[in-house]
Amino acid sequence: MPLRVVEVHQSILRKNATLAQDLRERFQRNGTYVINLLSSPGAGKTTLLEETLRRLGRRYRVAALVGDQATDRDAERLRRSGAPVEQIVTGAECRLDAQMITAALRGFAAADAELLAIENVGNLICPAEYDLGEDLRVVVFSTTEGEDKPLKYPLAFATAHVVVVSKTDLSGAAGFDRQTAKANIERIHPGIEIVELSALRGDGMDEWIEFLDRHIASKRVLV
Amino acid sequence: MPLRVVEVHQSILRKNATLAQDLRERFQRNGTYVINLLSSPGAGKTTLLEETLRRLGRRYRVAALVGDQATDRDAERLRRSGAPVEQIVTGAECRLDAQMITAALRGFAAADAELLAIENVGNLICPAEYDLGEDLRVVVFSTTEGEDKPLKYPLAFATAHVVVVSKTDLSGAAGFDRQTAKANIERIHPGIEIVELSALRGDGMDEWIEFLDRHIASKRVLV
Numbered sequence: 001m002p003l004r005v006v007e008v009h010q011s012i013l014r015k016n017a018t019l020a021q022d023l024r025e026r027f028q029r030n031g032t033y034v035i036n037l038l039s040s041p042g043a044g045k046t047t048l049l050e051e052t053l054r055r056l057g058r059r060y061r062v063a064a065l066v067g068d069q070a071t072d073r074d075a076e077r078l079r080r081s082g083a084p085v086e087q088i089v090t091g092a093e094c095r096l097d098a099q100m101i102t103a104a105l106r107g108f109a110a111a112d113a114e115l116l117a118i119e120n121v122g123n124l125i126c127p128a129e130y131d132l133g134e135d136l137r138v139v140v141f142s143t144t145e146g147e148d149k150p151l152k153y154p155l156a157f158a159t160a161h162v163v164v165v166s167k168t169d170l171s172g173a174a175g176f177d178r179q180t181a182k183a184n185i186e187r188i189h190p191g192i193e194i195v196e197l198s199a200l201r202g203d204g205m206d207e208w209i210e211f212l213d214r215h216i217a218s219k220r221v222l223v
Numbered sequence: 224m225p226l227r228v229v230e231v232h233q234s235i236l237r238k239n240a241t242l243a244q245d246l247r248e249r250f251q252r253n254g255t256y257v258i259n260l261l262s263s264p265g266a267g268k269t270t271l272l273e274e275t276l277r278r279l280g281r282r283y284r285v286a287a288l289v290g291d292q293a294t295d296r297d298a299e300r301l302r303r304s305g306a307p308v309e310q311i312v313t314g315a316e317c318r319l320d321a322q323m324i325t326a327a328l329r330g331f332a333a334a335d336a337e338l339l340a341i342e343n344v345g346n347l348i349c350p351a352e353y354d355l356g357e358d359l360r361v362v363v364f365s366t367t368e369g370e371d372k373p374l375k376y377p378l379a380f381a382t383a384h385v386v387v388v389s390k391t392d393l394s395g396a397a398g399f400d401r402q403t404a405k406a407n408i409e410r411i412h413p414g415i416e417i418v419e420l421s422a423l424r425g426d427g428m429d430e431w432i433e434f435l436d437r438h439i440a441s442k443r444v445l446v
Contacts, residue, residue, distance in 0.1 A: 004231065005231060005235065008227065008228060008231050012228065040263045040264040040265060040345070041263040041347050041368055041369075041372055041375065041376065042263060042365070042367065042368025042369045042372060068375055069348055069375060069376060069377070069378075070374065070375060070376075070377050071371075071374050071375055073371055073374065073375065092348075092352070092378075094317060094346070094348040094349050121348070122263070122347070122375065122376075123317070123346060123347075123348055124264050124345070124346075125292055125315075125317040125344070125346055125349070126317050126348075126349070129315070142265070142367065144265065144365065144367035144390070144393060144397070145264055145265025146264075146265045148294075148296055149264055149265060151293065151294050151296065152264065152291055152292060152293060152294055152296065152345065153264065153292055153293075153345075154292070154293050155292075155315075167367070169396075170367060170393065170396050170397060173392075173393050173396040173397075174367070174393060174396075
């Protein structure tokens with residue numbers, strides 16, 4: 001990369017870190033638990049999030065922000081869960097950043113929710129560099145994508161707090177090798193928790209909801 | 224985007240356009256037909272390319288360049304086709320650009336191949352903005368990703384010359400709605416050619432190879 005580009009990029013990331021810290025303090029004050037979902041296009045983030053908001057919406061005031069390069073289809077889908085949802089159209093940008101989150105929360109009636117889920121742009125590279133002030137970074141990775149994705153997109157897996165292996169209902173048809181995938185995840189991020197599920201069929205969803213519930217509860221004790 | 228960032232981005236794209244034009248003239252002089260493959264992570268680019276190189280390698284001198292954020296796994300896989308392959312590790316970059324291609328061709332023994340296939344970084348956003356001097360831009364989109372991808376990543380589909388719908392062997396299990404997917408492609412890029420295939424099972428591969436063969440032949444007549 002030419003020096004000027006590197007400098008601009010670093011200055012963007014520095015500015016993002018400052019804004020993300022402001023967001024984190026604000027979420028802390030409001031008692032908002034924030035999750036940031038990263039994945040490839042089509043890994044099943046929206047289906048997972050719709051069901052997650054529906055289930056956790058019975059216990060918490062939930063809300064969602066969703067980033068997309070174009071269209072508000074995901075926001076429409078997420079609204080079926082009953083949660084308030086705000087769409088962020090990112091245009092040419094390949095990720096959400098802390099500034100976009102700050103702007104989206106302005107005037108968003110559900111900005112003080114107890115659980116705020118952020119669905120990032122479908123991309124395993126760019127979003128990994130941008131802290132959004134989240135408590136939990138989730139990387140979702142479907143059984144149809146191949147076992148090598150953790151090795152090929154290491155930053156996303158290295159910075160995540162939990163890996164969701166999605167679309168387990170398709171693992172047989174896709175010839176997904178679960179042990180190799182787990183070994184690849186372990187190589188990039190030793191000891192990281194892995195949740196396997198099919199949001200469509202419901203397999204593993206109870207474990208996922210319990211996992212989130214435990215993390216939300218432990219933050220609420222601290223507040 | 225802040226103005227300084229927009230300016231730097233535009234200057235990068237202008238510089239890329241100049242380098243891409245140099246590449247295009249060079250490929251034209253050498254009689255090299257160039258394809259640039261774009262897709263999400265795990266859409267099946269490498270499997271498709273491995274089989275494409277194997278088949279077209281019987282008729283043409285073929286070679287490949289492959290971009291990846293980390294690892295040279297795809298290059299290793301592509302080499303099984305018998306074609307000379309050069310890996311480009313992009314690090315934090317989410318796409319290949321014309322400068323990376325120019326650098327990779329330097330000292331690459333197969334730089335004057337008759338067919339040069341470039342496998343871009345797995346990403347549907349960033350690579351769409353960067354011309355690599357290619358003759359044919361191919362967007363690969365798997366049946367497991369969902370029918371809405373053309374609407375969500377419009378630039379990739381709008382700038383492509385052909386859409387490959389891959390992993391048709393999984394379309395039943397994934398509940399893929401072929402007509403909706405085609406309507407979405409048509410909405411973003413009216414009239415674009417669509418090839419449906421399963422590189423794993425071989426369905427549709429003859430049509431794909433004939434399609435490429437026709438395009439390569441028509442360029443060779445012009446040279």
